[in-house]
Amino acid sequence: MKSYDLLELAGRNLRESMLRNALTTAGISIGVASLVAMLSLGAGLQDLANRRLSKSGLFDTVYVTSLRDFRESDPDQRKQERKVDVSKARALDDAARKDLATIPGVLEVSPEVRFMGEVRYADATHAAFVAGLTQSAKENESFDGMKGRFFASATAPEAIVQLDFAKDLNEKDPNSVIGQELVLRYAERQSMAGSSSPGAVADDSNPNASLGGGGGFSVVRKEQPLKIVGIIEQEPFGGMRSISRARVFIPSQLVENLNMMQYSDMRGLTGDAAGEKTYLALVVRVASAGKVQQVQDAVKKLGYRTFSILDATKGLRRFFTVLDLFLGIFGSLALAVASLAIINTLVMAVLERRREIGIMKAIGASDGDVKTLFFAEAGAMGLLGGVFGVILGWGIGRAINFGTNLWLQRRDMPPETIWASPLWLIFAAIGFSIVVSLIAGLYPAARASKLDPVQALRYE
């Protein structure tokens, strides 16, 4: 039988028992809707996690440190790194910074700026960790709901403070600190050409206190007035955080211009090239997450140690795969029940249409024709059930998303999309529905095709 004849006859047969077939199709729709709903939730949560992580700057960032300072925790890697002489390991200096910037795929290389500073505000002094932020950090999710604004430029004498710190400055009305001025007291690094001692500490109120040193530098206490321009709830991911969480943020270029002293300066004193400016860590921003591995490999070839979140996300991906599997199995249960309804409907149809099957065989239908006709009916129910199920599942998703956002809104939280129905899921759900329906149609179709035409024609 030709395909169009098959489909025409199948459609006609389905219309003949409209109510029963519609109810069976509705059963399949509910099954598919449940499957789509579950998998959409899984996909939505995965998207949400990916969105959050990519906005956090975790995925497109590579942290570069010198083998002088940090060693790999992984035992196998450590074994390799042990062979490297600390004194001969490449320093993370300006030359390295330039080299890193030339690696294909690298957008920006900036030093990891983080130091303990003293902040004076309204006649009170507060201690706080200060971190530098590049202009590109503006894209970080931490600035999504910020109060005030981001830095006007990379060198603007401005500060953004963390909400808890703003509360320290003004407990009653933390928002009022925006537009106010604070004074940051910091240690400035001053080169000491010709000095023989490795390092010296000086106070600009008493320059004679300097101990001097050839390759070393002086440390001078300085103050920098900064205008508070914004408040953020939490620190953007700008560093490894192993040192500490920052509460005051200033433009990183300003930090460099002011020559603010870093921990790495102290570490530099003990190295062979004492007094040279080195960095504790350089933050390399990569064009896309897909290029992180390639950049990491290139950085390692230059003789540095790298760290990115890419390895950590492998575990996350595994988690979502398992979650999707469980949600899929749970969602398929309803479809399994629906498949029993298909078997029931088609077995009933075989019984009811017994005589019709006998007539068809008597006028020339083969066993295969009868079998394919029942298969086509099962497949058509699967297709219709799949399409309606996807629409229903999508509707359920929209409703739950709406409800979730309403709930989030009442708690002053930003709206989120926790539901995603990607195109592959829609087509896969419809395909799965058809396959399940065809499997369910196997037994009734075989039963119909095996009917003895003589017996079937006698059936009243």
Next chain:
Amino acid sequence: MKDTPDFAIHAEHLSRYYTLGTAVIRSVDDVSLSVAPGEFVALLGASGSGKSTLLNLIAGLDRATAGSITVGGRNLAQMSSQELSHHRRLTVGMVFQSFNLIPSMTVFENVELPLRFAETERSSRQDVVRQALDRVELGQRISHRPTELSGGEQQRVSIARALINNPSILLADEPTGNLDSRTGGEIMNVIRRCNQDLKMTIVMVTHERSLAEKFAQRLVFMADGKVVTQSAAEPELAR
């Protein structure tokens, strides 16, 4: 078993047994029968004599327990299920006592159905179906459902359906059994035209001897699954 192309139908020691519990029912028992191409044969006998079973064996709807049945030179016993359906589709056409039309289909759809199984192109079907219905004088009733037709009209639709694929043999199982004598006569005239105009071989099962004598060329009497006597008849038209 050698082929017998000189016969439209040739049965040799043909048997069909059924088991009912421990009892064996010999529905067709060692029947040998030949039907020449273009011959009109009537199978007569009481109920349960085995005439419908013999017709089903010729139609390829049933398989023989023993013996052989050759139709159009091919032994049905050696045919696969697929080949038997091909045989039912193109070699034989069947007409039943209870018409066996599909009630949910229109007259047109019922007659068109064998063309679908024969994979005839849709474009040529319309004309073929119309011609078949015109032949049985039902060209104006194509969109009616079987329940909207009289018994005689339904049987004519059934004949149109049986003829749609131009088979060489028409098998009719009590074609007038559900009709009054006048309508039955009309149906028999249609069947006779098939025999005379289209040169089709006709095997008709009936228990009405007068009808058989009037239209058939040969009468075959069956009892208890066996052919008991055969006699040549002198159909009305020949007279």
